[in-house]
Amino acid sequence: MKCNTCPRKCNIDRSKLKGFCNAKSKVTLALCNLHYSEEPIISGTNGSGTVFFSGCNLRCVYCQNFDVSRNKIGKEVSIKRLAEIFKELEDKGAHNINLVTPTHYANQIIKALKIYKPKIPIVYNTNGYESVETLKKLAPYVDIYLTDFKYYDNNLSFRLSNAKDYLEVATSALKQMILNQPKNIIENGLMKKGVIVRHLVLPNHSDDSIKVLDHLNNTFGNNLLLSLMSQYVVMNLSDEYNDIKRVLKPIEYKRVLFHGQSLGFDGFMQELSSSNTKYIPNFNLDGVKKIKE
Secondary structure (H helix, E strand, O other), rough: OOOOOOOOOOOOOOOOOOOOOOOOOEEHHHHHHHHEOOOOHOOOOOOEEEEEEOOOOOOHHHHHOHHHHHHOOOOOOOHHHHHHHHHHHHHOOOOEEEEEOOOOHHHHHHHHHHHHHOOOOEEEEEEOOOOHHHHEEEEEEOOEEEEEOOOOOOHHHHHHHHOOOOOHHHHHHHHHHHHHOOOEEEOOOEEEEEEEEEEEEOOOOOOHHHHHHHHHHHHHHOOOOOEEEOOOOOOOOOOHHHHHOOOOOOHHHHHHHHHHHHHHEEEOOOOHHHOOOHHHOOOOOOOOOOOOO
16 A cells, blocks of 8 residues: 555555655654653653654654654564553553654554553654644544644745645644644643644744744634743754754743743743753663563
């Protein structure tokens, strides 16, 4: 079957070839463990049961998980094994199952959840570049959408993520996510259902961040739960990307933060100290292999 799971619509047979996501059809994982650095209502005290998928349908040039998004790190697993991992993370006390960069494996994830659907929430942790058709398929299985909204300017999204239609696609995707989970339900400090919208402020592009917040407010209103991120880490960038080849300045982040507050958004903010490589997970295949392997 030819793959058109995401907006790239590569229309290729991923059992034989890799798509733009740099992944074939067999699920490839880089890390499965308890993660404590998500938003407080996701990580809680026990941690979020994160499943890091290798490959990515956006592949931003500044990605801090570069080796994973380019599929340089990972181990292939069966759909049955993926379902077992969900159960193992649940048994470890995870507050939820957090599917990180899952888009290109959405169909395989649905098959795994049909084998075993945990009693804890399923979190779909995405870059926001999603197909409405795929999100409709996911509706019965996903409890929480933890989605990026990266850009307003499509010239910027094209240059940094090779996505010349990011604004339109991400807007339509977010509308569908809200249709799938229209109400944020938080119990005892933990999210059970709903949508969180993340936005990472990029160096030299706080103007675009301001436009993103204005767009979200004008399109969805300020009831969106917003997570404003400063966790930008300078990776190995060529001189072509000199504009983002430095750390984020406090004044840039504060400018965007204050604008979000002026619009009435509620949610989360990051300390600037989060712009550090120590917060990048060690993708050592922990939890991917069976204990006896």
